[in-house]
Amino acid sequence: MTSPATGVTGVTDGTGVADRLTSLVAALRAHGIRIGTGETVDAAEAVAALGLTDRELLREGLAATLLHSPAQRPVFDPVFDLYFPRGVGAPEGEAAGRDDLRDRLASALAADDRALMGRLAVEAVDGYGGYGSSPGSDGWSSYQTLDRIRPQTLLARVRDEIRARGGSAGFADRLLEDEIRRRIEAFRALVVAEARRRVAERRGRDEIARRAVAPTADRVDFLYAGKAQVAELRRAVQPLARKLATRLAARRRRAARGxxxxxxxxxxxxxxxxxxxxxxxxxxxxARPELVLLCDVSGSVSGFSDFTMLLVQALHDQFSKVRVFAFVNRVDEVTGMLVHGRADPQGLGSRIQAEATLTGWHGSSDYGMALGEFAERYGDAVGPRSTVFVLGDARTNMSDPNLAAVRQIRERARRVYWLNPEPMSSWGTGDSAAPEYAALVEMHECRNARQLSELVARLLPV
Amino acid sequence: MFTSVDDVAARLAETGYLASPAVATTVFLADRLGKPLLVEGPAGVGKTELAKAVAQVAGARLVRLQCYEGVDESRALYEWNHAKQLLRISAGRDETWDETRTDIFSEEFLLPRPLLTAIRGDDPKVLLIDETDKADVEVEGLLLEVLSDFQVTVPELGTVTATRRPFVVLTSNASRELSEALRRRCLFLHIGFPDEELERRIVRLKVPGLDEALARSVVRVVGALRAMDLRKLPSVAETIDWARTLIALGADTLDETVVRDSLGVLLKHQEDVLKATAKLDLDAL
Structure with a gap:
């Protein structure tokens, strides 16, 4: 590496730091983190107080002055890495052989030496991440690096190495594999960050900061959320529910002044x-209003309805009765699977698919059929005290939307809302019957957790 | 108060508080920039302890305002001592009304509550506003004046401004979203669970009778539990409790029986216990 191991490189004088800082703030703002001028000034004071010698201190200092909640941290860290990189350019010296690199990585993993793992990630990206024909390479790919280094295959070797040294004995030995897996995961993250930094050097930092950094969990689209993001969203259910519950309770207190x-x-x-x-x-x-949830759980929108079901179930204490129905093209009650406090988020979707009768002749969703069956079989679940939420994208696969059934549900219920995880611009495109349904019941766009919590707080009956 | 980040870490360590780099950096900045410090994090990671440790390091008096639902101005800021005022009035029957009126609204009849106490006087103070999220939204408005200008306005007396700014620590469990206005005035610090090495040092410090190997196993098991999807993850406080329990049980090493019998110290929900038992293979024997 060309620089002292801990310091920040590429920044020398005062104006350089100020520019760097303001563009960092701009990048964070582009990700929806609200930062005022006052905070930027504080951050500059923090830089002045801490100096540029220790990068990790600087990271913590800027985080303390610029951020307001822990959820913003996953966005902050990669952006910080881009604007205050550990080093610039390529590491010095010849690229090491693949086996040599793997050997050193194995011992770093065994010793759990984070600093060494960081240096190895830099080497790995340099040696194996470049693609294209020009000498400096046209781009850097973390995927390609990981594919060639294959850190996951080191698991058995690292485990044996630790055991041989007697570093793990007795009861805690059974935890060893999971621990090594977590270390390998950390190494992968380091490689991803390094590859992103190298790309940013090539293509301009601002663009990469905007495009290549994942947004905060509550702004991720339900429909495009990856596996890790869905898991993160599910972890967010409990705190979100608690916040909503206090808000509902406060509204109820105010309403009590008669x-x-x-x-x-x-x-x-x-x-x-x-x-x-x-x-x-x-x-x-x-008033203990009743709540009826009607969820489309077909593959395309299941992430969304799972999350919403869990959220409403967590709000369970606030309502006298919550009934949850799932459908694909037939409808079935799944209230029993969401026992309060025991809901296991991971398996919920698959359990519903396995245990409830949701499909008839084919496996694709059919809103007309499902809504018709609901109105017919479970019509008595909806009464003058109940609020009905329909969750789904209203894509009928070209079949009859059965507006009569919706009208029937609307007449019986106190309120009917439809939450649609698709962006409003694509309502009515293709086989979407959203405009037809929206003409009958209030339909809201609900693309991410932030929108959902706003809607739930606003729409849920007191 | 402090000269460098390392100085913060070293001096906090002397009082028995082992700070992570993030904690030390933020405390250093809070001192330098003279801003309040808002600490969030799960229960039992040492948020309140941090304020106590800082007070001890600075040789300052710790003034604590414990927030709860319904805490109000007269509990947080100041109150007039009505009983004493009545006594004063009945004691001086021959006085004119003007004399009495100016008299009973003087410092003598003022009962300072934590916020006023913290900004009056010249001695160094650490103001701890604990569990800020439990207080009602109105109290936040009250805090804004105190935290940004370090002054309190008493209508009958005038404005009291701090001659020496206290070091302010606010803690929150995030059970309610604090207002943006309050967050803006503070430095934000999230204390999460410590990394393995730091936690081992904390356990060794708090439970001196624990030997190195056992401490290592304890921390690794707790780390594994935290990686599971549990309702309530064990915190540092629970780790320390568990280490003490192991000493009380006279266990030298961890084995299935010991862990199974003492798992209740770490996990507070039956379903968590069941899940952990299954994942750690405790039923195997």
Whole structure:
């Protein structure tokens, strides 16, 4: 490496730092993190107080001054790596052989030496990540690097090495494989970050910061969320539910301040000679509204409906009755599978698919058929106190949308809302019957967790 | 107060608080920039302890405001001592009204509550506002004046401005989203679970009777539990409790029986216990 191992390179004078800092802030803002000028000034003061000698201190200092919540950290770290890189250019010296690199990686993994793993990631990307024909290579690919180095195949070797040294004995030995897996995962992340940095050097930092850094979990589109992001979203269910519950409770408290109950005020005034000293307010009966969820769980939108089901189930205490129905082209009740507090997010989707009767002759979703069957079989689940949420993309696969069934549900229920995970611009394209349904019931775009929590807070009955 | 980040870490360590680089850096900055420090994180990772340790290092008095639902101005800021005012009025019956009125609204009859205490006087203080998220939204508004200008306005007396700014630590469990205005005025620090090496040092420090090998195993098991998908993940406080339990049980090494019998110290939900038992193969024997 061309620079001292811990410092920041490529920044020398004061204006350089200021520019770097403001473009870092701009990149973070582009990812929806709200940062005011005041915070930027604080960050600059932090840089002045900490100096540029230790990069990790600088990272923590900037995070403390610029960020406001832990959810923003996964966005901040890669952006920071781009604007305050550990080194610039390529490492010095000849590229090591693949086997030599793997040997050294194995011992680094065995020793859990993060600093060494970082240096090895740099070497690996340099030696095996470049593609294209020009000498400096046209681009850098973390995928290609990992494909050639294959760190996952080192598991058995590292395990044996640690065992041979007696570094792990007794009970904790059974944890060893998982620990090594986590270390390998950390190495992969390092390689990805390094490849991104090299690409950014080539193509301009600002563009890469905007494009190649994943957004915060609550802004990820449900329909395009990867496996890791879905897992992260599911972990977000509990805290989100708790926040929504306190918000609902606060709304309920406010709603409790009612008008004067004349009869009870007069009766109370008898003890003070007919002078109403204490007005008695009419207490509103705590309305415990019922909730009916109608979820499309077909492959295309299942991530979305799973998440919503879990969220509503976590809000369970707030409602007298929650009933959940799932459908693909037939409808079945799945309330029982969502026992409160025990809902296992991982297996929920597959369990619903396995245990409920959701498909008839074919496996693709049919809104008309499912809604018709719901109105017919479970019509009594919907009453004047219930609010119905329909979750789905309203793509009918060219079959009849069965608007009569929706009308029937609407007449029975207190409110019907439709949450659609597709962007509003694509409603009505192809086989989407969204505009037809939207004409009958209130339809909202609900593409990510942020929109969902806003909608739930607004639409859920008090 | 501090000269460098390393200085923060070293001096906190002297009081028995082992700080991660992130914690040390942010404390250093909070001191340098004179801004309040907002600490978030799961229960039992040492948020409140941090404030206590800083107070000890700085030789400052710790003023604590414990927030709860319904905490209000008279509990957080100041209150007039009504009983004493009444006594004063009845004691001086011959006085004119003007004399009495100016008299009973003087410092003597003021009961300072934590926020006012923290900004009055010249001695160094650390103000700990604990579990800020438990307080109502109105209290946040109250905090804004105190935290940005370090002043409190008492209508009858005037504005009290701090002659010496206290070091302010706010803690939150994130059970409610704190307002953006409050967050903006603070440095933000998220204390997560410590890494393996730091946790081992913490356990060794807090439970001196624990030998190195056992401490290593303890921390590794806790680390494995945290990687599982549990309802309530074990925190540093639980790790320390577990280490103490192991000492009390006289266990020298970990084995299936010991872990199974003492798992309740780490995990607080039955389903978590069941899940962990299955994943750690405790049923095997």
């Amino acid at each position: 008008s004067i109950d004349l009869r009870r005020t007069l009766r109370g005034s008898l003890s003070t000679g007919g002078v109403p000293m204490k007005p008695v307010l009419r207490r509103r009966r705590p």
